[in-house]
Amino acid sequence: MDDERSIRLLCRVNLRASGMEVLEADDGHAGLELARREQPDLILLDVMMPGLDGWSVARELAADESTKDIPVIFITARADPADRRQGEQLGGVGYVVKPFDPVGIGQLVEDVLTRLARGERDQLRRGIATEHEQ
Amino acid sequence: MSVHEREDRALRLQRVAELLAEAVTPQEVLDAVLTEGVRAAEARAGAIGVLSDDGESIELLAQQGYTGPIMDEWHRFPLDAGLPMSQVVRTGEPIFISTVIERNELFPELSQRGQEGSALAVLPLAVEGRVFGAMALSFGDEVEFGLERREMKVALARQASQALARSRLYAQEHTLRQRMTFLAEASELLSSSLDYNLTLKQLTQLAVPGLADWCAIDMAGEHGEIVRLAVAHEDPEKVRWAYELQERYPPKPDDRFGVPQVLRSGEPEFLPEIPDEIIEEAIGDDEELRLIVDQLGLRSMICVPLSARGRTLGALTLIAAETHPTYTQADFELALELAGRAAVAVDNARLYGEAEKGANAAQALAHIADGVVLLDKEGVVRHWNPAAAAITGVDEARALGKPVDEVVSAWGALTSHVPLAKPGASGVRPVTVPLVLDGRELWVAVSGVDFGEGTVYALQDVTDERALEKTRSDFVATASHELRTPLAAVYGAVRTLRREDVELSDEYRMTFLEMIESEALRLSHIVDQILLAGQLDADAVELSLSECNPAEIAAGVIESASVHLPEGISLSLSADGASSIMCDENKLRQVLVNLLDNAIKYSPDGGKVGIRLEQTGGTCQIEVADEGLGIPHSEREKIFEKFYRLDPQQTKGVGGSGLGLYICRELVERMDGRLSVESEPGVGSRFTVALPARR
Numbered sequence: 001m002d003d004e005r006s007i008r009l010l011c012r013v014n015l016r017a018s019g020m021e022v023l024e025a026d027d028g029h030a031g032l033e034l035a036r037r038e039q040p041d042l043i044l045l046d047v048m049m050p051g052l053d054g055w056s057v058a059r060e061l062a063a064d065e066s067t068k069d070i071p072v073i074f075i076t077a078r079a080d081p082a083d084r085r086q087g088e089q090l091g092g093v094g095y096v097v098k099p100f101d102p103v104g105i106g107q108l109v110e111d112v113l114t115r116l117a118r119g120e121r122d123q124l125r126r127g128i129a130t131e132h133e134q
Numbered sequence: 135m136s137v138h139e140r141e142d143r144a145l146r147l148q149r150v151a152e153l154l155a156e157a158v159t160p161q162e163v164l165d166a167v168l169t170e171g172v173r174a175a176e177a178r179a180g181a182i183g184v185l186s187d188d189g190e191s192i193e194l195l196a197q198q199g200y201t202g203p204i205m206d207e208w209h210r211f212p213l214d215a216g217l218p219m220s221q222v223v224r225t226g227e228p229i230f231i232s233t234v235i236e237r238n239e240l241f242p243e244l245s246q247r248g249q250e251g252s253a254l255a256v257l258p259l260a261v262e263g264r265v266f267g268a269m270a271l272s273f274g275d276e277v278e279f280g281l282e283r284r285e286m287k288v289a290l291a292r293q294a295s296q297a298l299a300r301s302r303l304y305a306q307e308h309t310l311r312q313r314m315t316f317l318a319e320a321s322e323l324l325s326s327s328l329d330y331n332l333t334l335k336q337l338t339q340l341a342v343p344g345l346a347d348w349c350a351i352d353m354a355g356e357h358g359e360i361v362r363l364a365v366a367h368e369d370p371e372k373v374r375w376a377y378e379l380q381e382r383y384p385p386k387p388d389d390r391f392g393v394p395q396v397l398r399s400g401e402p403e404f405l406p407e408i409p410d411e412i413i414e415e416a417i418g419d420d421e422e423l424r425l426i427v428d429q430l431g432l433r434s435m436i437c438v439p440l441s442a443r444g445r446t447l448g449a450l451t452l453i454a455a456e457t458h459p460t461y462t463q464a465d466f467e468l469a470l471e472l473a474g475r476a477a478v479a480v481d482n483a484r485l486y487g488e489a490e491k492g493a494n495a496a497q498a499l500a501h502i503a504d505g506v507v508l509l510d511k512e513g514v515v516r517h518w519n520p521a522a523a524a525i526t527g528v529d530e531a532r533a534l535g536k537p538v539d540e541v542v543s544a545w546g547a548l549t550s551h552v553p554l555a556k557p558g559a560s561g562v563r564p565v566t567v568p569l570v571l572d573g574r575e576l577w578v579a580v581s582g583v584d585f586g587e588g589t590v591y592a593l594q595d596v597t598d599e600r601a602l603e604k605t606r607s608d609f610v611a612t613a614s615h616e617l618r619t620p621l622a623a624v625y626g627a628v629r630t631l632r633r634e635d636v637e638l639s640d641e642y643r644m645t646f647l648e649m650i651e652s653e654a655l656r657l658s659h660i661v662d663q664i665l666l667a668g669q670l671d672a673d674a675v676e677l678s679l680s681e682c683n684p685a686e687i688a689a690g691v692i693e694s695a696s697v698h699l700p701e702g703i704s705l706s707l708s709a710d711g712a713s714s715i716m717c718d719e720n721k722l723r724q725v726l727v728n729l730l731d732n733a734i735k736y737s738p739d740g741g742k743v744g745i746r747l748e749q750t751g752g753t754c755q756i757e758v759a760d761e762g763l764g765i766p767h768s769e770r771e772k773i774f775e776k777f778y779r780l781d782p783q784q785t786k787g788v789g790g791s792g793l794g795l796y797i798c799r800e801l802v803e804r805m806d807g808r809l810s811v812e813s814e815p816g817v818g819s820r821f822t823v824a825l826p827a828r829r
Contacts, residue, residue: 004619004623006623006626006627006649006653007619007622007623007626009645009649010622010623010626010627010630013630013636013638013642014630014633014636017633017635017636048615077614077615077616077618077619077622078615079614079618080611097618098618098619098621098622099618099621099622099624099625099626100622100625100626101625101626101629102626102629102630103629103630103633
């Protein structure tokens with residue numbers, strides 16, 4: 001979910017290269033609708049978007065019974081520690097700061113899903129606030 | 135005795151009387167008595183002694199005809215001594231001694247004195263029945279003092295008494311008048327200036343030679359040292375010498391006599407005759423010093439403290455040496471009076487200096503922009519300057535004398551994180567702390583110095599600076615956000631293109647290359663905009679105003695835009711009646727390019743986009759209108775804020791720094807114009823640049 005066409009394209013190409021199916025939304029409202037309808041395994045979520053921003057999307061996903069368990073990785077230009085804490089509080093399991101290496105994005109998603117399967121959701125969340133920028 | 139002899143004696147007495155009538159000063163009287171008087175009495179030698187001030191001894195004033203060092207030997211002897219003069223002064227009765235045997239019987243002390251002056255007449259000097267001295271007349275061998283002889287001597291003594299008493303009274307009056315004059319001059323001098331260093335120097339000069347051979351003033355230094363302020367002597371050469379001497383033999387603060395003792399005790403020292411042991415103690419084994427002291431010939435000394443309000447400020451020293459007579463009680467009293475006046479003058483000058491310093495400091499504190507708060511050890515407010523009152527909202531009257539926590543309840547919070555420096559410490563950094571006072575939110579920079587007797591705090595209201603700083607850091611943060619997205623696209627595209635494990639289609643390759651190109655341009659554009667916005671913030675944008683034709687500029691902008699015009703957009707220009715304006719041509723072009731770009735960008739479904747120029751009164755209006763998305767009411771002013779974007783989704787390709795409209799408005803306002811917007815969502819927007827037309 002990102003309003004920037006180029007970022008969506010980079011994620012799409014590289015995630016598909018890792019054998020994943022990718023759905024896209026260019027704003028928050030469309031993204032929420034897509035998530036409810038398609039029930040993805042994981043959401044890559046931009047923060048600064050027009051209309052409904054990423055924080056609000058995360059809040060609504062968590063509030064909705066049908067989407068509350070879908071893991072969220074934030075992909076954002078906001079690099080402040082306060083933003084990371086915000087991401088942690090909103091239940092994110094990853095925090096990627098732009099610019100990032102899209103080649104590794106597929107591996108990142110796989111790792112997160114593996115760890116989630118091992119029940120490490122809380123560790124992943126706590127990692128957001130302490131993680132260094134890549 | 136023959137008639138002739140009697141006449142002769144009467145004539146001689148007459149002659150003495152005439153001389154005495156002419157004599158004014160005691161010295162002149164003494165001279166007349168001891169020359170003509172002695173001759174008239176047919177004596178071989180004569181001497182005159184007077185009772186000392188304290189009435190306990192007799193001082194020999196003058197002699198005539200005696201051989202040997204009589205003046206040194208007898209210059210002062212006790213009243214109760216077994217000597218003829220002592221006895222005469224004690225009893226008031228004359229003594230007539232005819233032979234040496236008689237003399238030695240009556241005055242055994244004189245038996246060793248040989249035959250000289252063995253016949254002796256000692257006569258009391260008295261006025262109004264009060265004996266004040268004696269006159270001794272010595273004759274050759276034995277003399278028979280018959281009645282007439284005796285009467286003649288008594289008559290002579292009477293004449294001498296009156297003349298001497300009169301002259302001494304005159305001298306006393308003269309001295310008194312001199313002293314009064316001196317004191318008056320000294321007072322005038324002391325009150326003439328607040329520069330007491332100068333007046334005290336002049337005072338010492340005033341004192342010589344009338345009051346002393348040497349006059350010195352020493353001040354008590356801050357650390358117990360003795361500071362010589364001035365030395366005066368009639369001879370400037372000797373003054374230089376005295377300073378050299380002082381340097382070579384500086385007084386020690388623990389010396390038992392003189393200035394150190396007076397400064398220490400605050401008590402005066404009066405030595406009518408400087409005792410040998412004091413001089414010996416001062417000299418010690420130093421032979422060179424002994425020579426110097428001998429040369430000085432110090433005889434009599436008065437050293438009095440300059441005291442005011444219980445403090446000894448310094449000492450005034452008067453010394454009688456080569457010319458001045460030894461000091462009397464009257465001299466001592468004069469010195470005390472003089473020192474008292476000098477001390478008051480010094481004290482006043484110092485008080486004035488301190489008061490002036492205090493007044494200057496208060497004035498400085500009253501006008502300084504920083505709040506200054508002085509607390510005593512108990513935390514009670516002792517100073518609260520107007521700036522402190524302005525920052526805290528508590529005026530001076532409500533603060534002074536009260537515990538500071540009562541004055542400002544948040545004081546503890548304000549100062550608890552402020553480390554207290556020691557006086558004179560360098561690099562005292564103020565600590566900036568937030569403060570809520572009566573609902574006002576302030577940022578205050580506080581520094582404090584503990585000076586032992588209390589604490590002084592400096593307060594600075596940095597609320598505005600803080601806000602500016604926050605704006606700046608927000609700007610930097612936002613600017614970095616703006617850069618991160620295109621950077622992510624460029625970096626991501628390159629990383630993806632270089633993937634070897636994935637075969638990208640030619641179409642994808644082309645897309646990524648185009649992405650790199652456009653995002654790099656976008657980056658460059660954002661950097662330019664940030665730079666320009668920064669310059670506008672710092673007021674560092676220079677405009678070069680000249681007369682321009684806005685219609686030509688608008689036409690150029692339209693022409694450039696028509697090159698890559700998206701489908702469905704039609705451009706138009708209407709420039710009827712527009713005359714020339716004063717503006718920066720490049721800046722105006724930049725503004726119009728930006729507005730036209732926005733108009734095209736926000737017309738995703740196409741429509742008419744146009745520039746229209748119109749002159750109304752003194753204003754040239756340049757409108758850029760579209761039929762695009764429009765701007766919601768609530769957003770109409772926000773779009774001119776830095777980094778505010780109405781709908782970033784629409785900002786494809788070049789642009790989208792979030793700074794465009796901010797820069798446009800700033801540039802237009804710098805050209806004395808206005809940039810405004812009218813808009814209806816779904817209908818379109820019209821931006822209007824209004825610039826003063828050239829008349």
